[in-house]
Amino acid sequence: MRKFRVGAIGTGGIFRGPHVTGWKALPEVEVVAVCDANSDAAKAAAELTGAQHVFTDYRDLVKLDLDAVDICTPNRVHTPAVLAALETGKHVLCEKPLAVTTREVRRMGELADRKKLVLMTAQHQRFTSSALAIKEWAAAGHLGEVYHARVRAMRRAWLPARPSFIDHSLAGGGPCMDIGVHALDACLWIMGFPKPVRVTGVAKVNFAKGHKIPGMWGEWDRKLFSVEDFAAGFVHFDNGATMTLEAAWIGHQVENEDMSFQLFGMEGGVKWPSGEFASVVGGTFTHGTLTYPRRIERPHSEEIQAFYEAVMNHKPSPVPWTETIKVIAILEAVYESQKRGREIVLKI
Ligand SMILES: NC(=O)c1ccc[n+]([C@@H]2O[C@H](COP(=O)([O-])OP(=O)(O)OC[C@H]3O[C@@H](n4cnc5c(N)ncnc54)[C@H](O)[C@@H]3O)[C@@H](O)[C@H]2O)c1
Incomplete structure (x- = not known):
């Protein structure tokens, strides 16, 4: 029987770790092609997956007969790779952030819709036991209408030292796009994705250009560092709800990482x-x-399975672009507010 054929673009840390584990857990799936601009990374992924096709240019990979493409490149390479995969008729799972601008998210989303293809943003935090337990509890009416949310993705010194995270031309943003996106997406998902309408924000470099706080993941190139290391925002939604948002890779706090949100509803918090x-x-x-009845050990594997099942059963994307665009609109507006020094009115 023909298996479900997957090609991977960008085979660094996240692909060779949790994504390979996720694909291997599905017996009906085979990863037949891998591509990485760095041929050593591509070869290492081929060894792990048994993929027979190995490329350094994704335009070659998408020409193959594949059912789906899994994209795990640096953020700024997501859009061209996703568009190339969709253009050639492949369903796409793409790592977060799907893109760093709403314009790109819309372009990819509308193309996927036109071609009737599944486009899913890999937001694995939605597949954690705790997020699922809260979703069920909220769906049963225990939360009620949310009037305020607090979202935090704050690290003490876990600054990802690699160029794909700290070079703006590759990453398109710092902790907002790297970790803020996780807590924000999960929080908005519980809230039922109200429409954000106004955002005020700051995005700054407090410590990453200097040496005051040592990095737990090693040294980084101070000259190359061209994203924020701290950001904060205040969001208004069309239903009157509000949200505070904080994201940082480095700063003085007791916790190594505080990745969390708190919801204040009319029935409960x-x-x-x-x-x-x-x-x-x-x-x-x-x-x-x-608590959630099932203990989920590997949320990335759950996410990959949800993508596979959506494609096989002709179901909507488990993390659709119409939701992702609201996440990215907020983060994009935080940067825009910093640049313009004023509140940003969103048009999405
Ligand atoms: N969901 C999660 O838990 C999670 C965790 C880490 C990273 N991520 C996301 O996954 C993506 C990759 O992160 P990573 O940690 O694996 O980074 P990484 O730097 O380890 O790997 C990225 C890989 O992409 C390759 N690449 C760069 N440009 C390319 C191109 N044009 N064509 C093909 N390959 C190219 C690089 O050579 C590298 O091997 C990022 O978008 C990041 O935000 C998600």
């Missing part, structure tokens, strides 16, 4: 990822911790 909730039932204060 909840924290992710702890699952702690609070409300008042019949006049009595109540609180506790939500």
